[in-house]
Structures are given as structure tokens and as C-alpha cells.
Amino acid sequence: MDEVFDVxxxxxxLAGIVAARDLSKNGQKVVLLEARSRLGGRTYMDHGCGxxxxxxxxxxxxxxxxxxxxxxxxxxxxxxxxxxxxxYWLADGTVHTGSSEDFYKTALPLLExxxxxxxxxxxxxxxxxxIDNTGIEKESIEDRINSLNISSYExxxxxxxxxxxxxxxxxxxxxxxxxxxxxxxxxxxxxxxxAGTWSIQGGTKRLIDAIMAETTAKLRLSTPxxxxxxxxxxxxxxxxHGEEVHARKTIVALPLNTIGDVQITPKLPxxxxxxxxxxxxxxxxxxxxxxxxxxxxxxxxxxxDGDTLVLCMCSDDASIRCEDRLGVQxxxxxxxxxxxxxxxxxxSWVGDEFSQGGWMMNRPGSFTxxxxxxxxxxxxxxxxxxxxxxxxxxxxxGALSSGAQAARDISIKLNKQML
Ligand SMILES: Cc1cc2nc3c(=O)[nH]c(=O)nc-3n(C[C@H](O)[C@H](O)[C@H](O)COP(=O)(O)OP(=O)(O)OC[C@H]3O[C@@H](n4cnc5c(N)ncnc54)[C@H](O)[C@@H]3O)c2cc1C
Numbered sequence: 001m002d003e004v005f006d007v008x009x010x011x012x013x014l015a016g017i018v019a020a021r022d023l024s025k026n027g028q029k030v031v032l033l034e035a036r037s038r039l040g041g042r043t044y045m046d047h048g049c050g051x052x053x054x055x056x057x058x059x060x061x062x063x064x065x066x067x068x069x070x071x072x073x074x075x076x077x078x079x080x081x082x083x084x085x086x087x088y089w090l091a092d093g094t095v096h097t098g099s100s101e102d103f104y105k106t107a108l109p110l111l112e113x114x115x116x117x118x119x120x121x122x123x124x125x126x127x128x129x130x131i132d133n134t135g136i137e138k139e140s141i142e143d144r145i146n147s148l149n150i151s152s153y154e155x156x157x158x159x160x161x162x163x164x165x166x167x168x169x170x171x172x173x174x175x176x177x178x179x180x181x182x183x184x185x186x187x188x189x190x191x192x193x194x195a196g197t198w199s200i201q202g203g204t205k206r207l208i209d210a211i212m213a214e215t216t217a218k219l220r221l222s223t224p225x226x227x228x229x230x231x232x233x234x235x236x237x238x239x240x241h242g243e244e245v246h247a248r249k250t251i252v253a254l255p256l257n258t259i260g261d262v263q264i265t266p267k268l269p270x271x272x273x274x275x276x277x278x279x280x281x282x283x284x285x286x287x288x289x290x291x292x293x294x295x296x297x298x299x300x301x302x303x304x305d306g307d308t309l310v311l312c313m314c315s316d317d318a319s320i321r322c323e324d325r326l327g328v329q330x331x332x333x334x335x336x337x338x339x340x341x342x343x344x345x346x347x348s349w350v351g352d353e354f355s356q357g358g359w360m361m362n363r364p365g366s367f368t369x370x371x372x373x374x375x376x377x378x379x380x381x382x383x384x385x386x387x388x389x390x391x392x393x394x395x396x397x398g399a400l401s402s403g404a405q406a407a408r409d410i411s412i413k414l415n416k417q418m419l
Contacts, residue, residue, distance in 0.1 A: 005031045007410055008237055008247035009217070010225050010262075013041025014396055015385040015403035016253035017208060018070075020217035022407035028414060030217035031245060033237065035224035035354045039212065042255070042355050042386075043204035043396065048345020049309060055347040057359065057396050058204055061194035063184070064397035066404060071200065074210035081197040082300055088335040090293060091156035095335055103157070104189075110158040111188040113148055115181040122182035128390055133175060133368050140364045141177065142169040164196055164297040164313065165394075166361060171281035173364035176393060183392060195395065196299070204396075220245075224354075227263040228252065230379040249380045249414065251406045256280050256387040257356035268378055275363075275370025280387065282350045282357040294320040294331035307342060322346040360387040360394035367393070375402075382406045 009020045012034035020032040038044075044056040060067045060078060071077070087103045089096050096103075124130040145158060159169060165180075166172055184190035200207055212219075227238045228250060237245040252259065257279045267273065297313040310332070314320050321327025322344075329341035349358045362371065374388045384406035389398030 003246070004234060005029050005218075005245070005247040006414055007031075007249045007251065008033060008235065008245055009251045009253060010228070010237065011035075011041065011253035011255075011385070012039045012219070012221075013253060013255075013385065013399060014043060014204075014208070015389075015399040015406075016041075016251065017211050017215075018066075018400050018403035019251050019253060019384055019407040021211050021215040022404055023411060024216040025214065026407075026411045028411065030215075031247065032215075032217045032219050033223045033225055033239070033245065034219070034221050037222045039219075039221075040204060040208050042349065042359070043208070044347060045203045045205045046345065046347070049343045051304070051309075052203065053309075053345055054199065054203055055345065056204075056349065058199050059194075059196050060200055060396055061198055063190075063194055064392065064395070066400035067397045070207060070211065070400060074207065076207060076210065077201045078198040079201055082302065085300060089157060089160050090335070091160065092153045103161075106154060106157045107161045108189075110148070110150065110154055111161065114144060114158065115178060115186065115188055118178040118182040119186045121175070122179045125179060125183040126391055128179055128367065129372055136175050136178070137173075137365045137368050139174045140170055141166060141172050141174050144174045145169060164192065165359075167316075167358070168281050168361075171363060172361045173367055175364075175367040176360075176362045179367065180392065180394075194397075225262055227265070228381060229265045230381050232379070235380045249382065249410045251382050251384050251403075251410065253384045253403060253406070255355045255357065255385065256360065257282070258354060264381065266379070269373050271370045272373040272378075275366045275374065278363060278366070280357055280360055280366075281363060293334055295334070298332070298335075322348065360398075362393070377409065382410060 006028040007023050007030045009016045009030060009032045012032050016032060017039065020030050024030045042056045043058065045052050046055055062068045062078070084100045086097055087100050089103055121133055121136060122128055141162070145155065150158065180191050181188050184194065224240045225237050226240045229236045234246050234248060235250045237250065239245070254262070256276065259276045260279070295312050295314055298310050301309040301311045314322070320331050325341050325344055328344045329339065332339045332341060349355050371388045371393070374383045375390060384402040386393060386395060386399035386402065389402035391401045392398040
């Protein structure tokens with residue numbers, strides 16, 4: 001193997017794609033190594049229900065600087081959300097129905113209490129380490145909810161409204177959510193709007209195709225990397241197929257839960273290793289406390305051919321028979337007894353070897369420790385991705401901003417070496 005690339009980017013999700021584009025536009029010779037036979041990672045469009053659907057990340061917002069900049073650059077707009085109809089929420093073992101106002105009359109004051117200190121904890125959200133947050137490092141979402149001293153009905157409502165982003169109150173730390181709410185001026189509703197309402201016109205694939213059209217990086221699909229060795233003057237990537245790829249620098253843009261499958265030499269610092277080894281927890285408008293019912297969040301997405309497309313989130317992969325129409329129908333009938341499921345499509349992100357989970361939700365402690373460590377360069381190896389991003393972790397915005405930052409840091413270093 002004689003060819004030496006300036007940079008090898010491992011993982012062609014949005015973080016890797018943007019890093020490869022930025023570096024190649026800056027004149028670097030780049031190779032993009034992707035395990036799957038497709039681009040996009042946890043953004044994924046596929047045929048289903050007689051249409052093409054987003055089965056992974058899809059909601060974006062004009063308040064998110066990197067995604068909005070990309071969309072503007074490529075002349076792509078966003079689809080407005082549907083008008084809100086009836087809300088269903090499971091609390092105290094009963095399904096309640098009402099308007100959005102009815103639901104939020106209870107939910108809002110609870111959310112305000114839950115996130116009261118968000119801006120004090122993260123006064124400069126672009127720098128989550130700006131102040132010492134050891135006080136909340138070990139605090140789980142469950143600890144925080146327990147401290148509110150609320151009734152069981154209120155608890156179900158609060159856990160229900162959080163279930164669109166949280167899969168486990170016990171295993172997720174409060175820090176990432178406080179940071180997300182602080183990013184949106186201390187307002188959970190504003191954060192929630194960015195996380196789940198506006199989608200990309202033409203879908204995520206349209207954006208990915210537009211970014212890829214700008215890159216000169218050499219794309220290698222179906223190339224899972226099994227080891228990365230930094231030898232000082234170069235980095236050697238070995239693939240599962242026994243090939244070697246050589247580069248001066250590497251960006252590891254992989255989902256946190258898959259990094260442990262790649263042998264990295266020299267060893268990473270302890271905090272980073274610990275975060276990789278522990279992985280992020282996976283247990284996989286309806287609001288139900290995550291873990292108590294098969295579906296924990298669902299919303300009407302669109303109407304077509306007289307039917308309604310409902311998007312559902314399932315926090316525990318094992319609790320629902322996703323591959324079976326009647327299993328999906330039974331889960332939805334917990335909320336709406338007369339509902340008839342005529343067709344369905346799904347993707348199990350937890351069962352997917354190259355993601356091993358959904359969006360990032362940090363364990364207690366990792367957002368303020370391991371993630372900070374992983375963002376630092378380790379010799380010639382840099383990490384990027386929505387899972388470790390300093391801004392809006394767990395999102396498309398986080399992936400883009402982290403990929404762009406890693407590319408910028410490496411470009412600066414390579415340019416200096418050339419002087
Ligand atoms: C169901 C779901 C809904 C979501 N909803 C939203 C939403 O509405 N809005 C939003 O902003 N975000 C959402 N997200 C989160 C968002 O999709 C992710 O944060 C973002 O796409 C992560 O991008 P990434 O590039 O960091 O990682 P990924 O997209 O996971 O890309 C990593 C790439 O690495 C590849 N890879 C893995 N192992 C190897 C290996 N050994 N060698 C080579 N390649 C490898 C993978 O195949 C993948 O292509 C959602 C995620 C999911 C799963």
C-alpha cells in the first residue's frame with residue numbers, strides 16, 4: 001500500500017461526510033471509509049408504507065447554525081410541521097385526551113422546575129466546560145425528577161413529555177438535557193421544537209447527495225475498519241477485509257457504541273476509554289413514560305390516500321413486535337383503541353451493527369468528562385460525531401458542527417506542517 005492520504009475519515013454519517021467535504025475543499029487528499037453500502041449513518045431514508053420515509057434522524061431547525069448554513073448553501077428548505085390535533089397521554093394508568101394546551105397546562109410548570117438551573121449550569125452553551133459542573137456530574141434524570149416531589153400523575157406527565165428524547169430516566173444524566181435547554185434560552189419548548197418538528201424538503205438524502213457532490217474525497221463503501229494505529233508519522237487503518245489504508249491524520253466519526261469494536265493504538269486516556277466501554281444506554285402526539293409501555297412517543301406525521309402516517313419511538317426494542325403489523329397495532333391501541341394499522345415500516349437502530357443505538361443520550365457523568373476527553377486530539381487521531389459534539393449532542397446539528405470542527409483543526413495542523 002503506497003498511497004498515503006492526508007486524512008482518512010472513518011464513518012460516512014453526516015459528521016464524516018462534512019469533515020471529508022471541508023478537508024477536500026481545502027486541498028487535502030482524503031479517503032472516506034464507510035462500513036455500510038450506503039451513506040448517511042443514522043439518517044436513513046427507505047421505502048415504506050408506499051412512500052419513501054425517514055427512518056432515522058430527520059428534524060432540523062433554522063436556529064441550528066450548521067444545518068441551516070448547509071441547507072441555505074444548497075438551496076434546500078424545510079417542511080413545516082402539521083397542525084396540532086388531539087393529544088393522548090398515559091398517566092396514572094389511564095389514557096387522557098385533550099388539546100395541546102390541556103397537556104402542557106400540567107407539563108410546563110414541571111418542565112420549568114426540572115430545568116430551572118439550565119442557564120446557570122451552562123451559561124455559554126457553545127462551551128459546556130465553561131464552568132465547573134461536578135455538582136451535577138453524577139445526577140441522573142431520575143434523581144432530578146425524584147427531587148421535585150411530585151404526584152404520580154405529574155410524574156407520568158413529566159416523564160411522558162421527556163420520552164420523545166429520553167429512553168431511560170435512570171441511565172441518562174441530567175447534564176445533557178440541561179445543556180440542550182440552556183442552548184434554547186432555558187426554554188424546553190423551544191429545544192423540543194428544534195428536536196422534532198421541521199423536516200428537510202426532499203429528506204436527509206437530498207442534503208447528503210448535495211454535500212457529496214462538492215467533495216473530492218475518495219469514497220470507500222462496505223469498508224468496515226477494525227483497527228487504527230498511530231505510528232507518529234502516519235496512521236494505519238486496517239479493515240475487516242484485511243486491507244491497509246495509510247494517512248497522515250485520521251478522523252474517527254463513528255457512533256460511540258461502535259468505537260469499542262475498533263482497536264485503537266496507542267490507548268486513549270482513561271475517561272475516554274471508560275465512556276467507550278460503558279457505551280450509551282439503549283432501551284431502544286402520544287406521551288407515555290419510557291419503559292412502562294411499548295411505545296413511548298408518537299405523532300401524526302402526514303396524511304395520504306385517506307390514511308395517517310404516525311411516527312413512533314420505542315424506547316425498548318424488545319417490548320414491541322416491530323416486524324408484525326398486529327404487534328404495532330396492539331401497542332398503538334393502548335392509546336387509541338379503534339386505531340387500525342394498515343402498513344408499517346421500521347428500523348431497529350439498537351440491533352444495527354453499525355450504530356448499536358439511536359441518538360446520543362449521555363450517561364450520568366459522561367457529558368462533562370469522557371465526551372470532553374474524546375473531543376481532544378489524540379496524536380494524529382481526532383474524534384467527531386453527533387455523540388460527542390460540544391453543541392447539540394444527539395442531533396444532526398451536533399454531527400455537522402463536530403465534523404466541521406475536526407476538519408478545521410486538522411487543516412490548520414496540516415497547513416502548518418507544510419510551511
Ligand atoms: C431514530 C432516530 C431519530 C433521530 N431523530 C433526529 C432528529 O429528528 N433530529 C436530529 O437532529 N437528530 C436526530 N437523530 C440523531 C442524528 O441522526 C444523529 O445524531 C446523527 O445522524 C449522527 O451522525 P454521525 O455522523 O455522528 O453518526 P452516524 O450517522 O451514526 O455515522 C457514523 C457512520 O459510521 C459508520 N461505521 C460504524 N462502524 C464503522 C466501522 N467500523 N468502520 C467504518 N464505518 C463505520 C456507520 O455505518 C455510519 O455510517 C436521530 C437518530 C435516530 C437513530
